[in-house]
Each structure stands twice: as structure tokens, then as C-alpha cells.
Amino acid sequence: MNLIENVRVAIRALLANKLRAMLTMLGIIIGSGAVVALMSFGNGATSAITEQIEGIGSNLVTLLPGRFEGGGPDAAANADPLEYDDYVSIKENVPIAGRLAPSIENFGTVVYSNNSVNAAVIASTPEYLDIRNFEIELGRPLTASDNATGARVAVIGPDLGTELFGGLNPVGRSIKVNGVFFEVVGVTVAKGGGFGGSDDENVFIPIETGYKRLYGNSMVTNGKRTVSNVIISPLNADDVDQAMVEVERLMRRRRGLKLSDDLDFTLFSQNAFLDAFSAITATLTAFLGVIAGISLLVGGIGVMNIMLVSVTERTREIGLRKAVGAKRATILTQFLIETMMLSLVGGAIGVTFGWGVSTIVRQLDILDAQVTMGSIVLAFSVVAIIGIVFGIYPAMRASRLSPIEALRYE
């Protein structure tokens, strides 16, 4: 008896009881659908977070004053601030650091007409916008001459623009930042989301303007201009580690730290951040996969249960088949194929269903859910294994029935 005949016999047996076959498959459908859908959600979350982090800038390393590892906020607060000259020195002495920008980051009150918004004010050099991947939607970016002359010009985020101006074009209008007039010369392209605060509600001003017009002595310590942080963006991803080593060495020297001293500044790489979050989302995805896998397992047990009932119910049929010449292996194969068909057809429906759910979630813009080939292969492998593992026992029971006892079964 060949495989095709066996499959036909199995299909006929399943079609003879359509409702039961459907209900049996339901567990497998839900389980495999859940594997595909939940893993696509996990992948969607991973890529969303990765995108957010990468959107901050490429190969970004941030130099901050204070020690953030284990020291807690006090250590940061008590540390010497970074100097503007640190930025100049890195720029001159560490070519591998690539592009870099110093910035003063503060919250300020931004006012236009009767509207007042508390927003992040970032005073930096013109490179800042580039390094942080901000693009200009309206007007122009900040320029080197804006910085050189300490011009009172600002580029604002699109959300801030909407909050201040409503539908009006912000470009060319005057806003007050902490009571100082600035002319809006540009609006950035919306980045969406944002990590630790929106990136679309910022006010960007030239750093010189910040020192001269806005912050005065508050950003000067011991006669030296200070900055909140310096962002560094090596040109190649491979250079990040080397750049961090060289910047650290330079900063140690500049801050007079001996080799035995702890660092009182932090070099924080975006990659480390990315790795940490990737680890979290990978765990999340695996967790979702395991939950879905458990439901698949329960579905498999349901299949076995029904197949055992089916074997008992069809005892006479099995006896008859044996009486007319079916061998043990033939009966075993027949029931195994029935279980496999239930599992695989259920798996196929479930994968399609999971795919559909994932597509709907993506279409509704809830999450950029991505169905991966891996999750489909995983779902099908588990389903196939379930088909065999949970099918083998009922099939063995069927194949071992003695023909005369089976025929006498009432």
C-alpha cells in the first residue's frame, strides 16, 4: 500500500467527521497562529526599538561628566563639568573620533504670543543636527556663521512648532526662549517616538548664542566655558571602540586622573545601549514564543486525545481492515498520517491566521509586526513534531489491536 493511498484513506476518515476534525485542529491553529503572530510582534518591537536607537545618530558615543556606572546620580552631580575645551581638544587630537559636537542641554520656557511651552533647549555647533540625524523640513539649518556671530536664531522641532504656532509657518517668526527673542529659521523633520523624551519638541540654537545671550555665567566654571555633553560619531562602526579608548585616554589626562583613579566622566556608546535593548527584546520574543509553544503543546495533547477516542471508536473498522489484509505497519501509518494531516493542515491554517493577525496589526500601525521565515519554520517544525509524537501512541494502539477481538468489539 503506497503513501498516496494511505493519505487518501486518512483524508476520507477525517472528512467523515468534519466538525470533530475542525475542533481538533483548533488547538493547533491557535497554537501555531500564536507562535507566528506573537513572534512577529516581538520582532516588530525589536526593530522599532532598534530603529529608535539608531535614529539618534549613527555610531554615536556620548561623553558625559560624572560616573554613571554604579556611582548613582550623586557621583554625576559632584563631578567636574565638561569644558568646551575638552571638545576642542578631542577634535584636534583624536581624528578617529570623526564628527563631534558639544552641547548645552537645558529645559527652557518657549513663548510665542499667548502660547508657552516647556521644551528642551539644545545649544550646539552646526554639526549637531547632522550627527543626530535631524533633517530640515522648512527653512534652513543652523550655520557656522550663525554660531560665529552668536545670532539669535533657532531651529525648532515640528511638534513644538505646532504647539506654539498652530497651523502657521513658524519660519521667520520670533519666539522668546527664557525671555530672550530668537528668530525661527527652520523646522526639523518629525522623527516620531523619541527615546527618553520626544525628539520633535526641541529648540536648537547656536552654542555661542547660548553662552552669550542665554546662559551667561551659569555655563562658566573657573573661567572656563562648560558643556553638558559632547557627542562623538566615528565615521565607521569599527572605529567606535578605538575612538572610545582614545577619548578616554585624552580625557583622563585633561582631568588629571591617575591610572589608579576612577573615571569621573562617562563614555556611553549607542551600541552598548542597542545591545542591552536587543537582549531585552530577544528575551521578550523568546518568552512570547514559549507561551505560544505551550498553547501549541496543549493543542497537540488535544489531538492525541481525539485520536485515542477515534481509535476506540473505530475498533471494528481496524479489525475489519486487518481481517482483509492490512498489516500492523499499514494501520500504524494510516493513523499516523491522520494525526499528521490534522497537525499540518491545522498548522497551515494557523500560520496563515497568525500572518493575517500580524498584517492587521501592521496595517493599523499598532506595531511594525514582521512575520519571519524563522517563525514559520519553527511553527511548522513544532507542529510536525507534535503530529508524530502525539500521533504515535494512538497509532500504535490501533496497530496492535488483534483482528478478532477488534471485530467482536461492541
Place this chain on the structure above:
Amino acid sequence: MTTEDAEDYVIDGRNLTKVYTMGDNEVRALDGVDVKIKRGELLSIMGPSGSGKSTLMAILGCLDSPTSGEYMLDGEPVHALGDNALATIRSKQLGFVFQQFNLLPRTSAMEQVSMPMIYAGVRGRKRKQRAEKMLQLVGLGERMDHTPAELSGGQQQRVAIARSLANDPAILLADEPTGALDTKTGIEIMALFKRLNREEGITVIIVTHDVEVAEQTPRVIHIRDGLIEKDVINETVVDIDPDSIPAH
């Protein structure tokens, strides 16, 4: 016994014993039965329930193996064969007809008859032709696509007989084939067995407790308590014309 003699007997069982162990009790369902049946015979095995006749039929039909004794089927020793070898013999040499027909539900007559051929490895076209031929032989040429629910008891038993003939067996074993049928239909089925025996040369063994059935076969083996009580040749075989019985 010479070789020629051995070939005469399609069934040659010697000292067939079947012992069932139930807890501490031994039940000797067959207690040393010798049975020889010639090719082309039509006979009944008779006995009350519990006599061992069903056990004998199971062993003769290779559905079960004897605890001891020898069984030569068509000259081949089969008493010591394993499950798979017995399945092959059942497939090629034996046809079964049961009291309860044992047809598959929701399955057409064509497919019922095809099933034993699937197990015997007969391919599609040939299988279909053979199944059609067998259904015509039992008088169901017009009802090949009907499922058991659409057939009368007699018609269902005819499908079962056609199925038993599918692989051209040497022996047809029928276990109370008329037990679930009314008198007229029972006689029709008996007439069909007699015709198959006469025209196709098939050895037909009918297991029954019904004297009226046994009266219609030329030889009757009586079994009681696991032993052959008597083995008689019917001098006056009753031959009833089914049409003489009024349908009710």
C-alpha cells in the same frame, strides 16, 4: 498420506488447540480438533454458543494462531506464522463475511470492495474493474455508488460478500452470515454462497448455530466443548428457491 492427498485438502488442521488464560483459569476453547476440508467444498460448522466454533473459524481464517497443533493452508504451514505473514495470507487466500456486515460507514460500495485490493497492492484501474465485476457478480451492478445507509441489510451483506471476493480468495469464511437478516433475505444470501461455490469453485465455510442454514450445505461439522462432536455428510441437501418465500 501422500503428497497428492495433501494437495486435495485446502484446509488441513491437526490437533488444533486454543487455550485462553483468564486469571488462574484455563479455558480450552479448542481441545485438539482435526479438520480437513477439500478444495471446492461447501460446508457448515455448527455448534451452540461457547462451543468453540468461532475460535475454530478465527484459526482457520488466520485471524488467530492456535496454541498448539498444525495447520496447513493450501499446503503451506501457517500455524507458526507471525502477524504480518498472516495478514498477507488473509489478504491473498481468504475472504470474510460477518454477521454485522462490518462495512465502513459513509463509504460507497465501490470503495468497500476496493479496500482489500488497496492492501493487496492492486493498482487503480485494475482495482476499479475488479470491484465493478464483483459487485455485478453479487447482483449490485446498479448500486455501486451507494453507501451502507442507502442499502438494505441483504444488499449490505452482498457488498460484504463482494468485498470478500475482491482478491480472488481460495476460501470464503462466513460467520453467521444470515444472522442479522430476515428469512427470505437469508435464503437469498445462502443461494448466493451456493452459486459462488458452484460457479466460481470457491471453498465456502459457513459458521452458524442455525439448523436451517446447516441443512443447506452438503457437509456439516458439529462442534461442542472444543471438540468435533460429529462430521456428517448431508444426504438430503435442502435447496430452497428464494422466490418461494413471500416477502414481508
